[in-house]
Amino acid sequence: MTEPALLSVEEVSVDLPTPRGNLRAVDHVDLKIGAGRTLGIVGESGCGKTMLSRAILQLLPKKAKLSGRVMFDGQDLVRLEPERLRKLRGRSLAVVFQDPMTSLNPVLTVGTQLIETLQEHLELDGHAAKRRRAELLAAVGIPAPEQRLMQYPHQLSGGMRQRVAIAIALSCEPKLLIADEPTTALDVTIQAQILDLLAREQRRRHMAMILITHDLGVVAGRTDEVAVMYAGRVVERAPTPALFKKMRMPYTEALLAAIPKIDAAPHTPLPAISGRPPDPTRPIQGCSFSPRCRYAADQCYREKPLLAAAESLDHQYACFHPIQITAGVDA
Amino acid sequence: MATLELSIEEDVAVSPIRRTRRLGPLFWAAIAWMIFIFAAAALVSLLPLPSPTDMDMLERRAPASALHWLGTDGLGRDELARLIHGARVSLTVGLCAPIIGITIGGALGMLAGYFRGRFETLVVGSMDVLLAFPPLILALAVTAYLGQSLLNLTCILGVLGIPAFMRVARAATLTLARREFVIAAQALGATHARILLRELLPNVFLPLFAFFLLGVAVTIVVEGALSFLGLGVPPPISSWGSMIGEGRESLEIAPRLAFMPAITMFLTVLSFNLVGDTLRALTDPRQGAL
Numbered sequence: 001m002t003e004p005a006l007l008s009v010e011e012v013s014v015d016l017p018t019p020r021g022n023l024r025a026v027d028h029v030d031l032k033i034g035a036g037r038t039l040g041i042v043g044e045s046g047c048g049k050t051m052l053s054r055a056i057l058q059l060l061p062k063k064a065k066l067s068g069r070v071m072f073d074g075q076d077l078v079r080l081e082p083e084r085l086r087k088l089r090g091r092s093l094a095v096v097f098q099d100p101m102t103s104l105n106p107v108l109t110v111g112t113q114l115i116e117t118l119q120e121h122l123e124l125d126g127h128a129a130k131r132r133r134a135e136l137l138a139a140v141g142i143p144a145p146e147q148r149l150m151q152y153p154h155q156l157s158g159g160m161r162q163r164v165a166i167a168i169a170l171s172c173e174p175k176l177l178i179a180d181e182p183t184t185a186l187d188v189t190i191q192a193q194i195l196d197l198l199a200r201e202q203r204r205r206h207m208a209m210i211l212i213t214h215d216l217g218v219v220a221g222r223t224d225e226v227a228v229m230y231a232g233r234v235v236e237r238a239p240t241p242a243l244f245k246k247m248r249m250p251y252t253e254a255l256l257a258a259i260p261k262i263d264a265a266p267h268t269p270l271p272a273i274s275g276r277p278p279d280p281t282r283p284i285q286g287c288s289f290s291p292r293c294r295y296a297a298d299q300c301y302r303e304k305p306l307l308a309a310a311e312s313l314d315h316q317y318a319c320f321h322p323i324q325i326t327a328g329v330d331a
Numbered sequence: 332m333a334t335l336e337l338s339i340e341e342d343v344a345v346s347p348i349r350r351t352r353r354l355g356p357l358f359w360a361a362i363a364w365m366i367f368i369f370a371a372a373a374l375v376s377l378l379p380l381p382s383p384t385d386m387d388m389l390e391r392r393a394p395a396s397a398l399h400w401l402g403t404d405g406l407g408r409d410e411l412a413r414l415i416h417g418a419r420v421s422l423t424v425g426l427c428a429p430i431i432g433i434t435i436g437g438a439l440g441m442l443a444g445y446f447r448g449r450f451e452t453l454v455v456g457s458m459d460v461l462l463a464f465p466p467l468i469l470a471l472a473v474t475a476y477l478g479q480s481l482l483n484l485t486c487i488l489g490v491l492g493i494p495a496f497m498r499v500a501r502a503a504t505l506t507l508a509r510r511e512f513v514i515a516a517q518a519l520g521a522t523h524a525r526i527l528l529r530e531l532l533p534n535v536f537l538p539l540f541a542f543f544l545l546g547v548a549v550t551i552v553v554e555g556a557l558s559f560l561g562l563g564v565p566p567p568i569s570s571w572g573s574m575i576g577e578g579r580e581s582l583e584i585a586p587r588l589a590f591m592p593a594i595t596m597f598l599t600v601l602s603f604n605l606v607g608d609t610l611r612a613l614t615d616p617r618q619g620a621l
Contacts, residue, residue, distance in 0.1 A: 057518055059514055059517055059518055062447075086520045086521075086522065087520060088520070089517070089518055089519060089520035090518070090519035090520030090521075091520060093518075094518070094519065095515070095518040095519075097511050097514075097515055098511075099511060102510050102511040102512060103511040103512050103514075103515045104512055104515075105512045105516075105530055105533070105534070106512075106534065107533045107534050107537070108529075108530075108533060116521070116525075116529060117519045117520075117521075120519075120520060120521065120525070121520060165515075168515075168519065169519075
């Protein structure tokens with residue numbers, strides 16, 4: 001990428017002290033995202049996706065230790081004073097969470113929650129803010145917005161709630177939106193609607209987006225670049241079409257194989273990834289995927305492969321025995 | 332993945348349905364009793380009542396008559412006037428003391444639950460000290476030192492209520508502060524003050540208010556107990572507790588002198604509890620959620 005990155009995550013590690021020892025949730029992660037681009041972060045539960053997004057927002061639990069740099073718009077968020085960081089959040093950086101049930105305040109009406117952020121950051125007067133919030137709700141596809149404003153979150157359906165959460169996140173025209181599993185709590189038809197809504201609003205506002213998910217199917221066709229995470233590390237990173245055409249990391253392949261195929265015969269066994277993710281409090285000496293990898297060789301158990309570029313600069317992966325076949329799937 | 336058209340027909344929109352729920356005659360009876368007691372206590376100077384302190388030694392323990400509607404007590408004072416003047420004292424103490432508790436205790440509890448750390452340790456520790464101190468001894472010591480007065484009584488009962496309110500507020504804040512909507516508010520750049528006042532307070536207020544109404548009921552009873560022991564408001568000011576205490580002397584001759592203030596107190600406390608429970612169930616917008 002030649003354009004200067006809007007956000008660059010440099011050598012970020014997050015350590016969480018637990019009663020069972022130090023837990024390294026994020027391990028030396030490097031990522032870059034340009035203005036208006038979309039980055040997908042994929043990985044199974046507990047691989048550090050959410051911790052990484054919290055690290056970018058500087059919203060880690062108090063006990064967590066963060067090292068590295070998070071450069072956003074020329075400022076290092078890690079070392080920014082709390083007051084300037086607070087002004088940046090919401091205004092330039094916004095986030096949509098996984099479960100709209102818990103990310104909205106249960107005892108405030110939708111309208112109240114929308115207006116708070118508007119008044120805090122844009123300093124709109126009452127009238128302008130009221131007009132703006134109805135516009136926002138209409139923009140995220142909520143019918144009869146004036147009526148919805150008076151309702152409480154529990155009176156809305158899951159999809160509606162997520163639309164409200166997106167409206168709140170978009171209210172101050174952020175430059176970067178972090179969507180942390182925005183569709184996991186929703187059913188499949190609503191998922192597609194919400195993802196389309198995010199894509200449409202992103203194009204319209206020329207906003208960068210980080211889409212965090214455990215579903216490779218979600219990032220396909222909706223992102224410019226994909227980073228696959230495993231056990232706190234980025235194990236493969238590539239532009240989306242390149243990744244789906246020519247994946248090199250066995251973990252990425254296994255993730256893709258684990259998606260049920262709609263044209264498969266009934267009762268076809270699903271090739272799930274055997275075993276469990278490694279215990280993050282007990283680091284493995286070699287490649288962290290080696291115990292579950294089909295291609296693991298001696299070297300894999302002894303040394304940790306580094307994330308490195310191979311044939312093209314964009315496509316990086318951390319594997320000693322990358323997959324050579326170029327079958328893949330069309331993105 | 333299928334792509335679906337985003338436009339949703341406008342006619343799908345449903346107007347919110349008003350929740351209609353029968354409140355029941357018991358609730359309305361409780362409300363009626365509270366209005367009656369409050370009105371009587373507030374308008375006592377306008378009512379055509381005899382003075383509650385004028386003694387009529389010839390009319391001691393007189394039965395109900397046109398002059399004394401509920402008769403007179405052991406010193407020949409009008410029972411009805413004393414009951415209503417007593418309501419003033421009981422309700423003032425009963426409302427003001429929990430207000431002190433809910434304000435200070437609620438604020439301390441929310442701050443402790445939200446910021447955690449050393450501040451929480453300090454607050455919880457000092458509240459434990461206050462809880463460990465025998466309340467009756469404290470009340471006795473303070474009244475002995477500062478003298479018996481309505482203000483002192485209210486302050487003591489208010490301070491004694493702080494630990495309980497603090498615990499309720501802190502427990503509610505602790506669970507709420509971990510919820511995602513607080514992190515979402517932080518992610519949207521809300522200040523600590525904003526999160527505490529706008530996000531957490533409306534949530535914490537519900538359990539706190541239910542506890543407040545319970546606190547009113549308990550305080551009325553405690554004030555009665557203190558007055559019964561002679562630690563409440565100084566005579567000749569009447570309060571329900573002191574009236575029960577005075578009535579105890581003539582329990583065999585005229586049991587109504589002890590029972591009438593006791594029944595009044597019972598009905599008032601019951602009304603507060605009933606209304607508190609119903610309101611909590613009715614106004615909780617979280618019902619149906621989670």
